[in-house]
Amino acid sequence: MKFFFHYFSIIFKKLTKIWFIIIPVGLFCFSASLADAQVLDEIIGNEPLLRVDTPLPAHGGYTTSVPPFGRPEALFPHGFGMTDWLRKRGIAFLLDNTNEFAGAITPPKKNYPHSQHFAPYKQGASNAGQYAASLNIDWEQLIGLRGFSTHSIIVGRYGTTANRMFGDWLNHASEDYGGGGNVVVHLVMAYGEETLFGGRLSIAAGRMAEMSDFQNSPLFCNFQNGSICGRPKAATDSSFVSGYPAAVWAGRIRVRPSRSLYVQSGLYAGENGIYKNEQHRTGFKFNGGNINGFRLPLEIGWEPLFGNNHPGHYKIGGVMMTAPSPDNYFDEDGQPYALSKGKPRIRHDGYGAWFMADQHILNHYHSKKRGITLLGGFLYNDKRIALREWEAYGALIDRGIFRSRPFDTFGLSFTYEKIAPGVQATEATMLDTQQFSHLPNHATGVQRHAAVLEVNYAIHVYRGVIFQPLLEYFFRPNGQGNLRDAALLGFKSHIEIF
Incomplete structure (x- = not known):
């Protein structure tokens, strides 16, 4: 645990240097006008997650x-009457936009070792975002097909991310970057789901x-950086x-x-190149020609409700x-x-494991919708094939x-990633043999x-509009000690249109 104490000591030192920035932001937030309900849990991309994290009705x-x-x-x-008309017939249509900006307030290291082999790093800013639309249809309500529903999401993504400007390729400063194919319409998912026995059994394909x-x-995604938003980055190490926004059969x-x-x-099919434009640029590539394996996940979740409305979620x-x-x-x-200059051994028996938890621990002002929630988790990957x-x-x-601000949200997150020992040994060997x-x-x-x-x-x-000023701090960008830590200021905005 020594490294955690080391990092937290650095955190407090850095925050004291930039507190003059955080305090004005906080005062601005406090003085904003009273409003009423939307939170970042309810973005379109979270619709499947919310179904997992919602217990059966009491x-x-x-x-x-x-x-x-x-x-x-x-x-x-x-929706000017449109969405109300559709919902009465079992059709739910949502449209939203998320935009993420981040700019470095620290310069990157110049003349880093072997820099001649890479593009020069710079201090800069970036903007990335997406518009998303979802269509959920209750076919039981629409035509009487009992228990059957369909779910689909499409997105369009734009922009770039700032972390690569200072040398980090592990975690995006803006999570809404990449994977969308740089097209106007990218299909994220489209599947059918049958619900049986009062919600106790769900089958989807x-x-x-x-x-x-x-x-x-x-x-x-109450946070912006890609080490936690979307999902903890170690989850998608392969x-x-x-x-999201890639899908498979x-x-x-x-x-x-x-x-x-x-x-x-x-x-879940293991489809080669699901994040590459040549295979899944639009998301509408449905043939299975690039399937070369499968993933078989298993998860057990406990969703208790303690005391005076303190929900929790625990999953392994x-x-x-x-x-x-x-x-x-x-x-x-x-x-x-x-050393051999041969091809890496190919493994067909990879694995991973995880434990995740969140628990609401405190209500503010006797309100069930306000309060403090703590999150924590640990993800482990097969160290033979993993980066993390x-x-x-x-x-x-x-x-x-x-x-006076019942639906404003303060967030603090910290993630730590350990690079696999094989990756470290390979890179050390390449540096020793000048394979820069x-x-x-x-x-x-x-x-x-x-x-x-x-x-x-x-x-x-x-109503439906959230603006989130933020600070990100990258310790050891790209997992390297030869690159300077980077601090970024930015903001995230979310508009739920319909």
Whole structure:
């Protein structure tokens, strides 16, 4: 645990130097006008996650066999009459926009070792974002097909991310970057779901994202940086893991033996190149020609409600993977490939495991919708094939800390990533043998460990509109000790249109 104390001592020293920036931001947030309801848990990308994290009703059942679709507060809540008309017929349409800006307030290191082999780093800023639309249809309400619903999401993404400007390729400063194909319309997911026995059994199949059902939480995107938003980055360490906005052919079964307990498993195709334009630029590539393995996740979740409305979510799980993954150290003959110059050994037996938890611990002003929630988790990957051997995270979300601002949210998160020993050994060998241009992961030195801190305050500006000033701090960018720490200021905005 020594490294945690080391990092937190650095955090407090750095915060004292930039407190003159944080205080004015906080005063601005406090003085904003009173508003009423939308929070960042309810973005369109979180719709599948919210279904996982919602226990069965304590009493009674659903209006239909299909669990109700979410209806977050929106700028145009009735959609000029259109969305109200559709919902009366079992059709829920949502449209939103998320924009993320980040700019470095610290300069990157100049003349870093072997810099001649890479593009020069710079101090700069970036903007990235996406517009998203979802269409959920309750076919029982529409045509009487009992328990059946369909879910689809499309996005369009734009912009770039600032972290690569100062040499970090591990964690995006703006999570809404990449994977969207740089097209106007990119299909994220489209699948059908059958709900049986009052919500106790759910069976789904189609184009699905594994990370929208497993090792995730709708609370993560109360932050902007990619080490936690979307999902903790170690969860998608393999290029075969399907995470928003990428999907694969898949099937999933979720069983709820009791109100607060669920068990789920699935089979997700390992499709080569799901994040690359040449394979899945639009998301509408449906043939299975690039399937070369499978992922089989299993997760058990407990969703208790303690005391005076203190909900929690605790989940533990693991995954097996048969998709071909290169060893990060050995070649086919069991020798270091950095020395033999051979090809890495291919593994077909990868695995991973995780534990995640969040718990609401305190209500503000006797309100069930305000208070403090703590998050924590640990993710472990197969160190033979992983870049990140493990990741640990902790976060605090305080909603309604000020009585006059019931839906403003203060957030603090810290993530730590440990690079796999095989990656470290390979990079050290390449540096010793002067193979500078062949270093993996855009490295310019040995990658060992990295950490990211974020502090933010989300202002509920108006109905369906959130503006979130934030600070990000990257310790050891790209996991390297030869690169200077980077601090960024920025903001995240979210507008729920319908």
